[in-house]
Amino acid sequence: QLLPIATEQLQWMPYLNPKLHIPVIKFIYWSIRQLDTDVQQQATMRSTMRRLGEDIFKGIVSKGNPHSSSEQSTESKSKSVAFFKSFCMPLRFLSTLIVLKTVKQVDYLAQAFESLRVDLKTDEGKALFLEYQCVPVVLSHLKVSNASLLSSALDGLLQMAMESDSLQPFLEACSNESFFRTCSVLLRSSKLDIAVLEKLCVILQKLSRMKSNKKMFELFGLHQMFQELRRTINPDHTFLCINLNSILLNLELLSSNSL
Incomplete structure (x- = not known):
């Protein structure tokens, strides 16, 4: 109920400290995340969400405060505030997540994923990713039908999978049925190109190092898919082959002697 009101308040942001x-943006983000499990509510909020996403993406430019006096009107004529394009990383990062949650336009989403990828090269960006529990946000875009965005979405996860203090908590955030189910659906697709497969396998290789994830690989049949992939993949795809071997070794489905 508060989300439409908060969306309206965006128009006043140029006049706020x-x-x-x-x-305000944090409140909007977590309000949107609360809708994740309420499909019916999402449907009724569709137009609000679309407007919200566009305002966050484009920023707000105000032509003047209608409550100001005529003497003040010139001074306050063209105030603006940037969200998605803000120089302040925490504000930009939150805004990027809201764009990813609310808009459908591929060009907006592509820019959002690029912004996310760049921010995740920094320790601050990685910490924000964990703080705002971003795995489900990215996961919702990991679909074969989103061919043009799939690789970009994985790029953000790849940045999180780099060696850093954030790696272990990131892997723990991915160690659930939702993540492995999504990977399983992707891997079963015949339309998955090698570049996407390589990125996915890098992340899954890191996850396979956690003993507790072995049951997840088995639950969704990923271990069998990787065995089949290893058998059929062109050996010229060296990087992919290395990761496949490593995954199977970690899952104790391959001995080092057979490499």
């Missing part, structure tokens, strides 16, 4: 921008 900038220190209040992040709390």
Whole structure:
């Protein structure tokens, strides 16, 4: 109920103390995340979400405060606030997540994933990714039908999979049925290109190092898929072959002698 009101309040953001921008955007983000499990509510909020996403993406430019006096009107004529294109990483990062959750336009989403990828090269970006529990946000875009965005979506996860202090908590955030189910659906697709497969296998290789994930690989039949892939893949795809071997070794389905 509060989300439409918060969306309306965005129009006043140019007149707010900038220190209040992040709390407002954070409230909007977590409100949207609350809708993740309520499909019916999502449907009724569709137009609000679309408008919200566009405002966050484009920023707000105000032509003047209608409540200001005529003397003040010139001074406040063209105030603006950037969200998605903000120079402040926490504000930009949250705004990027809101765009990913609310808009459907492929060009907007492509820019959002590129912004996410760049921010995730930094320790601050990785920490924000964990703080805002971003795995489900990215996961919702990992679909074969999203061919043009699939690789870009995986790029963000790849950045998180790099060696850093954030790696272990990231892997733990991926160690669930939802993540492995999504990977299983992708791997079963005949339309998956090698570049996407390589990226997916890098992440799954890191996950296979966690003993507790062996049951997840088995639950969704990933171990069998990787065995079949190893048998049929062109050996010229060296990087992919290395990761496949490593996954199967970690799952104790391959001995080092057979490499």
